[in-house]
Amino acid sequence: MARISFLSDANGDLRRIGSAIRERRKAIGLSQEALADAAGIDRAHAGKIERGERNVTILNILRIASALGCRPSDLLMDSGL
Amino acid sequence: MARISFLSDANGDLRRIGSAIRERRKAIGLSQEALADAAGIDRAHAGKIERGERNVTILNILRIASALGCRPSDLLMDSGL
DNA sequence: GTGTGACTTTAAGTCCGTC
DNA sequence: GGACGGACTTAAAGTCACA
Numbered sequence: 001m002a003r004i005s006f007l008s009d010a011n012g013d014l015r016r017i018g019s020a021i022r023e024r025r026k027a028i029g030l031s032q033e034a035l036a037d038a039a040g041i042d043r044a045h046a047g048k049i050e051r052g053e054r055n056v057t058i059l060n061i062l063r064i065a066s067a068l069g070c071r072p073s074d075l076l077m078d079s080g081l
Numbered sequence: 082m083a084r085i086s087f088l089s090d091a092n093g094d095l096r097r098i099g100s101a102i103r104e105r106r107k108a109i110g111l112s113q114e115a116l117a118d119a120a121g122i123d124r125a126h127a128g129k130i131e132r133g134e135r136n137v138t139i140l141n142i143l144r145i146a147s148a149l150g151c152r153p154s155d156l157l158m159d160s161g162l
Numbered sequence: 163g164t165g166t167g168a169c170t171t172t173a174a175g176t177c178c179g180t181c
Numbered sequence: 182g183g184a185c186g187g188a189c190t191t192a193a194a195g196t197c198a199c200a
Contacts, residue, residue, distance in 0.1 A: 112163060112164090113163070113164065114163070114164090124163090124164085125164090125165085125166080128164065128165065128166090129165090129166090132165080134166095138173090138174085
C-alpha cells in the first residue's frame with residue numbers, strides 16, 4: 001500500500017520541528033537552557049518544544065530561530081515543511 | 082540614522098505573515114471563508130490572523146499553507162522571515 | 163465578503179521542583 | 182544537562198452576533 005504522505009500528521013510535524021531545533025542547537029553547542037535564555041522562553045517549555053509536545057506559536061519560532069542564528073523558514077525546511 | 086532591522090518587531094512580524102497569507106489567498110481567488118473552510122478553522126479567526134491580530138500557532142500555519150497549496154516555509158519567506 | 167467585539171474553552175507558557 | 186511533573190497564569194483557539 002502506498003504511503004499516504006499528504007495526510008496531516010500534527011504530532012509528527014511538531015516532532016520534526018522540535019528535532020530541527022534540537023539539531024541546530026547542538027550544532028552550535030548550546031544547552032537547552034542557554035537556548036531558552038537566548039530566546040527569552042522558559043527552560044521547561046523549550047524542552048517540550050524540542051520533544052514535539054507543544055504546538056509552538058510563530059512568535060516563539062521567530063525567537064528560537066533568532067537565538068539559533070538561522071531563519072525561521074530554515075527550521076521549517078529542515079523539517080521538510 | 083541607520084535602520085535597526087535586527088530588533089524584533091513582533092506586531093510587524095505577525096502583520097507580515099498575515100499579509101503573505103492574504104496575498105497568496107487572493108492570488109488563487111479564495112475568499113477568507115473558503116480559505117478558513119479549507120484549513121478547518123473559523124472564518125473570523127482566519128481574518129484576525131491575516132490582520133496580524135493573532136500569534137498563530139505553527140499547526141495553524143501548516144493548515145493554512147496546505148489550504149493555499151504552498152509550503153509553510155514559503156509563507157515565512159514571503160514575509161522575509 | 164470582511165471587520166470587530168465579547169465570550170468560553172483549550173493550550174501555551176511560567177515557575178517550582180525531582181529524578 | 183536534560184526529562185518530567187504539578188500548579189499556576191496568560192493567551193491562543195475557536196464560536197457567535199452584528200455592523
